[in-house]
Amino acid sequence: MSITESRGLIKQQIMEKLPSDVDVTKIEFEGPEIAVYTRNPKFLIENDILKDLARRLRKRIVPRSDPSVRMVPEEAEIEIKSIVPEDAEISGIFWDHIIGEVTIEAKKPGLVIGRNGTTLKEIKRKIIWRPSVIRTPPISSKIILQLRHLIQKENQERQRILKRVGGRIHRPLLMKGGFIRITSLGGFREVGRTCVLVQTEESNVLVDCGVNVGSSSEAFPRLDLPEFDLENLDAIVITHAHLDHSGFVPFLFKYGFDGSVYCTKATRNLMTLLQLDYLDVAEREGKLLPYDQKAVKKLVLHTIPLDYGEVTDIAPDIRLTLHNAGHILGSAIAHLHIGDGLYNIAYTGDFKYMRSRLLEPASTKFPRLEALITESTYGGNTNQDLMPSRNSAERQLVNLINSTVKRKGIVLIPVLAVGRAQELIIVLEEYIRRGIIEEIPIYIDGMISEATAIHTTHPEYLARDLREKIFHRGLNPFLADCFTQVDSVDARMDIVEGEPSIIMAPSGMLTGGPSVEYFRLLAPEEKNCIIFVSYQVDGTLGWRIQKGWREIPMIDRSKNGRAEITNVKMEIGTVDGFSGHSDRKQLLDYVKEVTGHLPLELVLCCHGENTKCVNLANTIRKIHRIDARAPNNLETVRLK
Numbered sequence: 001m002s003i004t005e006s007r008g009l010i011k012q013q014i015m016e017k018l019p020s021d022v023d024v025t026k027i028e029f030e031g032p033e034i035a036v037y038t039r040n041p042k043f044l045i046e047n048d049i050l051k052d053l054a055r056r057l058r059k060r061i062v063p064r065s066d067p068s069v070r071m072v073p074e075e076a077e078i079e080i081k082s083i084v085p086e087d088a089e090i091s092g093i094f095w096d097h098i099i100g101e102v103t104i105e106a107k108k109p110g111l112v113i114g115r116n117g118t119t120l121k122e123i124k125r126k127i128i129w130r131p132s133v134i135r136t137p138p139i140s141s142k143i144i145l146q147l148r149h150l151i152q153k154e155n156q157e158r159q160r161i162l163k164r165v166g167g168r169i170h171r172p173l174l175m176k177g178g179f180i181r182i183t184s185l186g187g188f189r190e191v192g193r194t195c196v197l198v199q200t201e202e203s204n205v206l207v208d209c210g211v212n213v214g215s216s217s218e219a220f221p222r223l224d225l226p227e228f229d230l231e232n233l234d235a236i237v238i239t240h241a242h243l244d245h246s247g248f249v250p251f252l253f254k255y256g257f258d259g260s261v262y263c264t265k266a267t268r269n270l271m272t273l274l275q276l277d278y279l280d281v282a283e284r285e286g287k288l289l290p291y292d293q294k295a296v297k298k299l300v301l302h303t304i305p306l307d308y309g310e311v312t313d314i315a316p317d318i319r320l321t322l323h324n325a326g327h328i329l330g331s332a333i334a335h336l337h338i339g340d341g342l343y344n345i346a347y348t349g350d351f352k353y354m355r356s357r358l359l360e361p362a363s364t365k366f367p368r369l370e371a372l373i374t375e376s377t378y379g380g381n382t383n384q385d386l387m388p389s390r391n392s393a394e395r396q397l398v399n400l401i402n403s404t405v406k407r408k409g410i411v412l413i414p415v416l417a418v419g420r421a422q423e424l425i426i427v428l429e430e431y432i433r434r435g436i437i438e439e440i441p442i443y444i445d446g447m448i449s450e451a452t453a454i455h456t457t458h459p460e461y462l463a464r465d466l467r468e469k470i471f472h473r474g475l476n477p478f479l480a481d482c483f484t485q486v487d488s489v490d491a492r493m494d495i496v497e498g499e500p501s502i503i504m505a506p507s508g509m510l511t512g513g514p515s516v517e518y519f520r521l522l523a524p525e526e527k528n529c530i531i532f533v534s535y536q537v538d539g540t541l542g543w544r545i546q547k548g549w550r551e552i553p554m555i556d557r558s559k560n561g562r563a564e565i566t567n568v569k570m571e572i573g574t575v576d577g578f579s580g581h582s583d584r585k586q587l588l589d590y591v592k593e594v595t596g597h598l599p600l601e602l603v604l605c606c607h608g609e610n611t612k613c614v615n616l617a618n619t620i621r622k623i624h625r626i627d628a629r630a631p632n633n634l635e636t637v638r639l640k
């Protein structure tokens, strides 16, 4: 059967099951969804028939109104505003003319939805568009506005992509059963450039495709392997926005990839921010750029955002479900259901199996699972692989800050702009509010503010306690007065020469960004203090400082870019326990929890230094008596 025949058959199956008064004008494959366009508004409102059909065919079928029956947007906008109570404070209305969807942005989205969704239903009935509601973010994000604009402007191109992707997903299965193989293209027995190729007889899916920002010789995944064929790649799944998982995806678009990328909406927004910054930093440092901004835009247009728990066909024989990973905003564990019940793989990406201030712990609730691919960042059996409790980590942080402030010093905390920064904002705000840390200014530099704005746009991903604090007690730590955004180089000079303060700046491992400049300026003074709160990869400047290097050649941009020795006299503190990764105990607890209710056959350990991956695999094998391995890069493991 050809692709056209197969799609024709699916359309026919749908048509046959629909009553004739539905008045279907077309059936369209739109990415993983099948859209049924109708002239009958009743069908758009009460779509039980479609829901039932979707369940039976195991496809995502959505109703859409034919353009001829939709109210014109100018009138529809007046209608929406007359239905929704004024207290809802609508701040924007956005139209998607092709698929007939309208997004209403309001300060109180609950009032747009109404009790049991009645207000929303009324809107739908009156204007014959499908409405959805988003909360007006308390801090507006530039990148989200740009993305919204881009997607709107390139609507036709987006439709073409979705149609093509839909066609590929619903192509006929050529073989039944067959093999399943995993090939490690990067990030195995190392941290950085994570990339895993999942292959069946039918399809090829890439999970994560990152760069190693700390390395120049092994910066990119090994896409040169014969196993990897861009032409036949069905889809890319991105677990989270950090560059070691998402930084190389635009490269594939530069070389013509025209398939889809699946991740959460928060991941899409955050990774765009990080990729654009990666290009900026590389350009400033005169490095060769693997791709340009155009490739990043292409990636945005090819991204299909998914919510946690949404089951989606991404290839003819592969279904993807994303589950919360507890690592950073929008981070996900990717669950792949292959064949019809043939095999199930969960790939953890980076995950935290503990509740943090920001996020709920990683999910273990998979319907079925045969193979688990787990990160191993803290998988070794040394003291560093076990983290202190969060309470003692917070106490240690407070002590380091207070003693620095007492001797009139300045505290520098290098952080990843996404994740640790927001976790620390919550912690610091609380201790200042409670008077445990003196009321000193906290300066936030680089992309942290923009990343924080994205956090406030997606409250649905935040931990329950934090959401409760923000929405029911009106306490939003991200908006607290103690934080000041730094936006010029001159301001930095004033800060380092000024009164005691705390500076939070990316990058977290001093591989670039404002934290490096702050370090250079603050390092020679004993009264200052640098506090590391995240993992420092081998070879990075952060790692060298942590290992005790006291004379570091650094470039002073104000002096013709000459390298000069910086003498490190400042206090150097490391506070473990804030990490977004699971420590060894949490990794083992996670495996125990999963094997407790699912018949796991195989565990593959990746994303960790050599000894950590091997040690974790050995331990899991011993405890659970299941096959556990730590493959090298370029190895292929056959699962079925």
Ligand SMILES: [Zn+2]
Binding pocket: 240, 242, 327, 350
């Ligand atoms: Zn990460």
